[in-house]
Amino acid sequence: MPIEQLMLIVAALLGLSVIASRASGVFGIPALVLFLAIGMLAGSDGPGGVYFDDARLSQSVGIVAMSFILFSGGLDTSWPRVRPVAVKGLVMATVGVLITAALIAAFAITFLQFSLLEGFLLGAVISSTDAAAVFSVLRTREVRLAGDLEPLIEFESASNDPMAVFLTIGVISLITTPGASVLGLVPMFALQMALGAGLGYAIGRGAVWVINHLRLNADGLYVIATITVVLLAYGATTVVGGNGFLAVYLVGIVMGNSDFIHRRSLTRFHDGLAWIAQIAMFLTLGLLVFPSQLIPLAGVALLMSAFLIFVARPLAVFIGLSWARMKARELALVSWVGLRGAAPIIMATFPLVAGVEEAGTIFNLVFFVVLTSVLIQGTTVSWVAKRLGLNIEPVKKEPALIAVDERLKADTVNLRITPASPAVGKQIVDLHLPERVLVVLIERGGEHFIPTGGTVIEADDLVTLLANPEDLERTRQGILMC
Numbered sequence: 106m107p108i109e110q111l112m113l114i115v116a117a118l119l120g121l122s123v124i125a126s127r128a129s130g131v132f133g134i135p136a137l138v139l140f141l142a143i144g145m146l147a148g149s150d151g152p153g154g155v156y157f158d159d160a161r162l163s164q165s166v167g168i169v170a171m172s173f174i175l176f177s178g179g180l181d182t183s184w185p186r187v188r189p190v191a192v193k194g195l196v197m198a199t200v201g202v203l204i205t206a207a208l209i210a211a212f213a214i215t216f217l218q219f220s221l222l223e224g225f226l227l228g229a230v231i232s233s234t235d236a237a238a239v240f241s242v243l244r245t246r247e248v249r250l251a252g253d254l255e256p257l258i259e260f261e262s263a264s265n266d267p268m269a270v271f272l273t274i275g276v277i278s279l280i281t282t283p284g285a286s287v288l289g290l291v292p293m294f295a296l297q298m299a300l301g302a303g304l305g306y307a308i309g310r311g312a313v314w315v316i317n318h319l320r321l322n323a324d325g326l327y328v329i330a331t332i333t334v335v336l337l338a339y340g341a342t343t344v345v346g347g348n349g350f351l352a353v354y355l356v357g358i359v360m361g362n363s364d365f366i367h368r369r370s371l372t373r374f375h376d377g378l379a380w381i382a383q384i385a386m387f388l389t390l391g392l393l394v395f396p397s398q399l400i401p402l403a404g405v406a407l408l409m410s411a412f413l414i415f416v417a418r419p420l421a422v423f424i425g426l427s428w429a430r431m432k433a434r435e436l437a438l439v440s441w442v443g444l445r446g447a448a449p450i451i452m453a454t455f456p457l458v459a460g461v462e463e464a465g466t467i468f469n470l471v472f473f474v475v476l477t478s479v480l481i482q483g484t485t486v487s488w489v490a491k492r493l494g495l496n497i498e499p500v501k502k503e504p505a506l507i508a509v510d511e512r513l514k515a516d517t518v519n520l521r522i523t524p525a526s527p528a529v530g531k532q533i534v535d536l537h538l539p540e541r542v543l544v545v546l547i548e549r550g551g552e553h554f555i556p557t558g559g560t561v562i563e564a565d566d567l568v569t570l571l572a573n574p575e576d577l578e579r580t581r582q583g584i585l586m587c
Contacts, residue, residue: 114155118143122384137238137387137446138479144391157392160457160468166389167451170382171266172339172353174237177379178263179357180372183256187358190257193429197257197439198265201425206232206272208417212409223463226276230453231413231471233269234262235446237383242444242483251495254435258442266448267351271297273452277459300347302355308338309359316365327367328374334360369516383447390450394472402466406473413474414482418443434493441489445478517545517571524564534558542572 125139147153187194209228213219219227239262243255250258275290312334321327338356339349361372399406419440426436453471456464490496522528528536533544533556547556548567562568 118147118388119381119384122388126380137383138476138483140384140387141391141476144388145394145396146391147388148392148395150396155392157389158395160393160454163389163393164451164454164458167386167447167454168339168349170386171237171350171448171451172335173375173382174240174379174386175263175266175350175354176335176338176357177372177375178236178240178259179354179359180361180375182260182263182358182361184358184362186253186256187260190253190260193257193426194260194264197261197422197425199268201261201421202232202265202268202272204421204424205413205417206269208420209409209413212412212417216405216408217466219463222276222280223461223467226273226280226456226461226463227467227470229269229272229276230456230467231445231449231474232272233265233448233452234443235448235475236263236266237379237386237448238262238444238446238479238483239442242442242486249496250438250490252435254438254495258439261439262444263354264351267298267301267348269448269452270350271348273455277455277461280461281459296346297348298351300345301342301349301351304342304345304347305338305352305355306359308334308341308352309356309363312356313360313363313365319366324367324370327371331360331371331375332378386447386451390447390472393454394469398465398469399473402469402473406470407477409470410474410477410481413445414441414443414478434495438490438493438495441482442486443478444482445475447475450475516573517569520568520570522562522564522566522568526562526564528562529564531562532558533560533562536562539572539576542570542576545569545571 121143122136122140125143126136145151147155149156206225206228209231210219210221210224213224213227214221217224217227236259239259243250243259249255271290271294275293279285279287279290312331316327316330319327319330321330334356335353338352342352343349360368365371419437422436422440422443426439431439449471450468453468456467461467487496538544544556544560546553546569547560548569549563549565
């Protein structure tokens with residue numbers, strides 16, 4: 106294919122994906138479903154007619170994309186928000202994944218006549234929630250969850266891929282390697298997690314030091330430096346036997362909670378890069394699937410989706426967090442936001458590449474379950490949260506009007522005050538904002554003015570705040586719940 110034609114096709118697919126992301130907000134359908142649909146329509150079973158069945162290439166694209174998505178998620182993760190829920194998130198990322206895999210294995214053995222190992226392989230592949238899906242739904246559909254639920258769900262979704270990848274690769278090795286022992290997987294798991302955590306933290310700290318001391322002449326080179334960090338973290342960790350996904354996510358968290366040159370601009374760049382990675386990943390996976398092969402499995406796939414959504418995921422949450430003193434409605438919401446996305450589909454390519462006997466059936470079942478999960482759970486998260494009384498009315502966030510020198514270690518944010526906000530009718534002094542948070546500007550009726558402590562907040566005000574990122578996050582909560 107001539108390069109000009111290939112560029113035209115890529116441009117068309119990317120353009121359609123951007124339009125689809127806008128349409129998702131209008132029609133209430135998560136953007137990733139539309140990305141998958143575009144890929145399927147472009148494939149051999151669709152009007153596009155592009156034949157693509159390279160599972161290895163799809164796996165490679167998915168691994169690179171997931172690395173940048175997890176790194177971006179780590180950069181945007183505030184450790185002060187995550188710290189209170191870190192233990193809960195890690196329990197769900199390990200014990201929760203294992204429980205889900207075991208329950209799905211029982212389903213596959215009972216209803217699909219899979220062998221024990223084949224059933225557990227299917228369970229391992231589908232066991233993790235997906236960071237890209239969760240971030241997309243929570244951050245682009247104006248879903249704002251009460252208390253610590255939002256950081257818990259996001260942290261779990263970003264940290265449970267390593268466990269699912271380990272289980273998937275481990276079960277494949279048991280199937281394809283005669284004489285392999287389950288007990289042999291235990292030291293391998295400990296080594297992978299230890300190396301992933303250790304190298305992730307070390308590379309993150311080293312990256313911050315190097316970036317702050319490079320003194321590059323061109324600002325654009327710092328972008329290349331951070332891309333290098335992502336590739337180095339995954340590649341080096343995997344080569345020495347560690348878990349690359351865990352390393353990349355930890356590098357993002359370490360850097361996102363440290364001060365380094367151009368931190369805010371680099372964070373915005375990686376947010377855009379993560380969107381490109383999502384689009385590329387979902388389009389590729391959409392091309393890989395043949396819709397005609399899904400139809401014969403529709404009945405059992407729908408049954409498995411229902412079992413996962415209404416039985417396996419809730420049991421994993423209620424058992425895994427039974428010690429956490431959480432209310433039943435909070436556990437119910439955590440159960441409902443267990444979205445499946447690209448990560449299970451990527452892991453479903455592992456059996457295809459390894460030549461496992463039931464690999465084709467596993468891939469098609471996983472693809473169907475992912476679509477069902479995102480369509481049912483992804484479109485109803487806000488509604489379920491409201492029904493459970495756990496959804497906070499969001500304050501509309503708009504681009505800041507004031508640029509701040511990064512040396513101040515502060516940031517600005519604009520908050521559009523909705524009529525339902527409890528801040529309406531209160532003086533600024535009565536909002537009880539953190540002492541290091543300043544309200545520096547208010548836009549009202551098209552005019553801007555500098556407020557005082559006695560200024561009364563009105564509905565539809567555009568309030569500009571100046572503070573460090575951690576205080577800004579608490580302030581958003583304060584304005585919502587004061």
